[in-house]
Amino acid sequence: MDTVIASEPPLLATEGIAKRFGNIRALQGVDFSVCAGQIAAIVGDNGSGKTTFIKILSGNLRPDSGTIWIQGVSHAFLTPKQSLAAGISTVYQDLSLDDYRDVAANIFLGEELTYGGLFLRKKEMTRIAGDLIRDLNIGIPDITLPVGSFSGGQRQAVAVARAVYHGKKLVIFDEPTAAMGVRESAAVLRLIRSLAQKHMAIIIICHNLHQVYEVADQVSIMRHGKILQTTSTADTPLEQLQQMIIDADEVD
Amino acid sequence: MRNKRKFHFSEYFQSLLLLGVLLVLVVLLSIYSDAFMTGKNWMNILKNHMAHQLILAVGMTFVISTAGIDLSVGSILALSGIILAFALNAGMAIPLAVALALFSAAAMGAVNGLLVANFRINPLIITLGSASVFRGLAIIVTGGTPIYGMPQEFLQLAKGDYWLPIPVLMAAVVLGAALVLSHCTKWGRYTLALGSNCEALRRLGVNVAWQKVSVYALSGFLAGVATLIISARLNTAEATAGSGMEMNAIAAVIMGGTLLSGGKSTLFGTTVACLLLSVIKNGLTMLSVDAQYQEFIIGMLLLLAVVVTDLRQKRLKRSGGDAAPGAAIPKSCSCDAGSDKKTV
Ligand SMILES: Nc1ncnc2c1ncn2[C@@H]1O[C@H](COP(=O)(O)OP(=O)(O)OP(=O)(O)O)[C@@H](O)[C@H]1O
Ligand SMILES: [Mg+2]
Numbered sequence: 001m002d003t004v005i006a007s008e009p010p011l012l013a014t015e016g017i018a019k020r021f022g023n024i025r026a027l028q029g030v031d032f033s034v035c036a037g038q039i040a041a042i043v044g045d046n047g048s049g050k051t052t053f054i055k056i057l058s059g060n061l062r063p064d065s066g067t068i069w070i071q072g073v074s075h076a077f078l079t080p081k082q083s084l085a086a087g088i089s090t091v092y093q094d095l096s097l098d099d100y101r102d103v104a105a106n107i108f109l110g111e112e113l114t115y116g117g118l119f120l121r122k123k124e125m126t127r128i129a130g131d132l133i134r135d136l137n138i139g140i141p142d143i144t145l146p147v148g149s150f151s152g153g154q155r156q157a158v159a160v161a162r163a164v165y166h167g168k169k170l171v172i173f174d175e176p177t178a179a180m181g182v183r184e185s186a187a188v189l190r191l192i193r194s195l196a197q198k199h200m201a202i203i204i205i206c207h208n209l210h211q212v213y214e215v216a217d218q219v220s221i222m223r224h225g226k227i228l229q230t231t232s233t234a235d236t237p238l239e240q241l242q243q244m245i246i247d248a249d250e251v252d
Numbered sequence: 253m254r255n256k257r258k259f260h261f262s263e264y265f266q267s268l269l270l271l272g273v274l275l276v277l278v279v280l281l282s283i284y285s286d287a288f289m290t291g292k293n294w295m296n297i298l299k300n301h302m303a304h305q306l307i308l309a310v311g312m313t314f315v316i317s318t319a320g321i322d323l324s325v326g327s328i329l330a331l332s333g334i335i336l337a338f339a340l341n342a343g344m345a346i347p348l349a350v351a352l353a354l355f356s357a358a359a360m361g362a363v364n365g366l367l368v369a370n371f372r373i374n375p376l377i378i379t380l381g382s383a384s385v386f387r388g389l390a391i392i393v394t395g396g397t398p399i400y401g402m403p404q405e406f407l408q409l410a411k412g413d414y415w416l417p418i419p420v421l422m423a424a425v426v427l428g429a430a431l432v433l434s435h436c437t438k439w440g441r442y443t444l445a446l447g448s449n450c451e452a453l454r455r456l457g458v459n460v461a462w463q464k465v466s467v468y469a470l471s472g473f474l475a476g477v478a479t480l481i482i483s484a485r486l487n488t489a490e491a492t493a494g495s496g497m498e499m500n501a502i503a504a505v506i507m508g509g510t511l512l513s514g515g516k517s518t519l520f521g522t523t524v525a526c527l528l529l530s531v532i533k534n535g536l537t538m539l540s541v542d543a544q545y546q547e548f549i550i551g552m553l554l555l556l557a558v559v560v561t562d563l564r565q566k567r568l569k570r571s572g573g574d575a576a577p578g579a580a581i582p583k584s585c586s587c588d589a590g591s592d593k594k595t596v
Contacts, residue, residue, distance in 0.1 A: 060455055081457040096452035098445045100515045109445060110456030112438050119436045 009072055011036045011201045012057065012088075012170055017066035019052055019225075026052040027225040029066070034170070039192065039202040041212045041233075043245065044222030050205045051093050053222070054172050057203070058090040059083035084110075087169030091176050093205075095159040099148030103140065104129035106147055107162045132161040137187045152179030160188055170201040177211060189215050213238050223248050266509030266561045267521035273553070274528045281535045288538060295417060300485070301530035303419035304478040305500060306523060310430045311471035312501040313522045318446035318467055319514025320375040324364060325475040325501060327386035329494030332357035333479040334390050337399040337489035346406050354476040360386055361472015365465035383498070390491035398490035402483065410484035419481045426477065431519055443467055447514020503550060504529055507557040528553070 013033035019026045026049045034040040042050050055061040057068065059078035068075045070086045078086075097106050104125040113121040126143070133140050138157040140150065147158050156179050163171050173192065177185040192215050196202055206212050212219060213233055219241060220230040228248050231241065282289040308325050315322045332353045339349035360382070367378045412418045434440035442463050445453045454460045475494070483489045506512055507528075508521025529550060536546055 058455065079457075080455050084457045090455075092452075092455065096449065096455050098448045098452060098515070100444065100448045101441075105441065109441070110453065110458050112441065114438065120438065120441070122436075 013069040015067045017063045019063050034201045036201050037199045039196050039216045041216035041219045042205050048222045049225040089163040089167035090172040091159045091163045093174040097147050100146050103143040106158050138184050153184050173204045267524050270524045285538050297530050297534045298420045299417040301533050303423040304481045306423045306526045307426050307474050307478045308501040309504040309522045309526050311474035312505045313517050314467050315471045316505050316510050317444050317517035322471045323379040323498050324383035326494035326497040327383040328357050328360045328472050328475040329479045331386045331390040332476045333483045333489040333493050357476025358469045358473035362465050362469040365468030369461035369464040394491050398488050400488050407484050503554045507554050
């Protein structure tokens with residue numbers, strides 16, 4: 001991790017995070033860290049535990065054991081509120097949208113702008129939502145339509161816009177470009193880079209290694225609920241990483 | 253890119269369909285009977301048929317929009333009416349007795365809400381059970397005999413006029429408040445989001461359990477408001493009061509276009525449906541048609557409304573868009589119990 005100044009403690013770190021679902025050991029001791037301004041990618045097979053891990057960071061699941069440090073403060077688990085309050089926001093793999101509501105309602109869900117905490121400031125929210133979508137450069141012809149009527153990529157854009165708007169310190173992306181076209185993916189990757197430049201920490205889960213190499217500073221390979229290896233993208237060529245993933249396969 | 257909200261016709265299709273049926277009915281009834289199209293009769297419709305029904309249906313609209321259902325409102329109405337009568341007979345001041353009745357009705361609703369929020373049991377089963385419990389309690393404490401006779405001042409609630417008859421005013425205030433609540437507040441948003449994506453709401457840090465409790469408590473509270481009107485009108489509180497009213501409320505909500513699967517509601521549709529049902533009751537009484545036909549006609553209308561809407565949606569949308577209003581069985585949503593409990 002040569003991009004990181006040694007004196008700076010990680011914004012977020014975990015140690016020995018484990019999680020079981022019945023008999024399935026989804027996570028078996030995950031040690032991970034990310035610093036402000038850094039883009040950390042997690043890659044790995046389907047079912048390797050990536051989503052489970054980030055759900056623990058966003059407070060949606062309680063780990064069975066392990067510790068989460070946020071800016072040096074340790075937690076056994078987080079609630080969604082705590083995670084959000086710590087400045088962590090997340091683009092979920094399933095997007096977590098309210099399909100019957102429009103773009104503005106989705107972007108502000110849970111964080112509505114109000115007059116005196118009571119009445120919604122709908123116009124203002126719609127205006128901000130419009131600006132966000134425009135900045136993302138993703139074609140949504142009518143942002144007042146329910147997001148359930150949008151295409152997969154457009155829906156993903158709404159989820160990304162929401163996380164970016166609310167994220168203060170760390171934004172987690174769980175396959176943010178999975179349904180997007182080339183142009184839209186490029187826009188999201190550009191956005192991720194600009195967030196890191198603003199000194200935010202980023203965790204991105206992505207199956208597309210080319211996209212990973214476009215943005216990430218470090219890559220962690222996850223397998224069977226463990227992080228096998230973390231390397232810097234500057235030191236490891238893409239082909240070598242690919243080989244490492246395949247080799248990991250043969251170890252089992 | 254459009255930023256201005258436009259009128260989406262299809263959102264209102266079902267309400268407009270009902271409005272059409274209502275207009276036809278009104279025209280037919282005014283042809284058949286001279287007494288129908290009079291101010292006095294319309295006040296009668298609003299005051300004696302519609303007011304309490306709309307109040308219950310407004311509460312039911314909120315509950316159904318969370319993908320829930322409340323079968324206990326009729327029983328809450330009966331039991332809180334009896335609490336009211338006991339309090340009044342014991343000489344409690346009217347405002348206090350009314351407050352007590354409303355509070356206990358809301359508390360009964362909150363019990364439903366707590367059960368729905370904390371257990372992975374379908375609200376249909378929970379409120380079916382609590383309906384029996386509340387109704388049973390009402391029978392036990394009264395010994396099955398009606399309590400006649402309330403203070404004269406209290407009866408003014410039903411008879412009184414304050415520019416409009418008081419029951420009509422009460423219903424109007426409830427509807428107005430509900431419209432504001434549903435369209436202009438966080439609470440309204442979260443209530444709908446409970447129905448469309450409860451898990452998303454939880455992830456965004458909203459206390460979904462409390463939100464559910466508040467929705468069911470509101471439904472109970474409104475049953476308490478309805479009981480004020482009914483007990484004042486009949487000058488009676490009895491254990492059988494309000495039986496079957498939950499079914500009428502559900503019918504009105506679904507006919508109006510609120511989705512049984514949650515996430516989308518229309519208070520406008522609920523209001524039109526309540527008015528339609530009230531006009532039917534009034535019209536059939538005027539034509540001295542047997543009460544049995546009412547049930548039949550209400551059922552046919554409910555089926556007509558949902559079938560026509562479904563047919564239209566099938567034609568409009570090749571891709572899976574909105575479900576038809578009656579298409580889904582309410583699912584129990586207890587995502588607040590934590591998605592990690594899925595494996596249990
Ligand atoms: N709520 C749950 N209940 C039971 N098992 C679960 C649950 N969530 C995840 N799992 C299991 O945990 C394992 C890890 O799942 P996870 O979703 O974290 O994988 P992933 O790495 O995100 O995969 P993908 O690349 O397909 O998104 C899987 O075997 C999955 O079946
Ligand atoms: Mg995943």
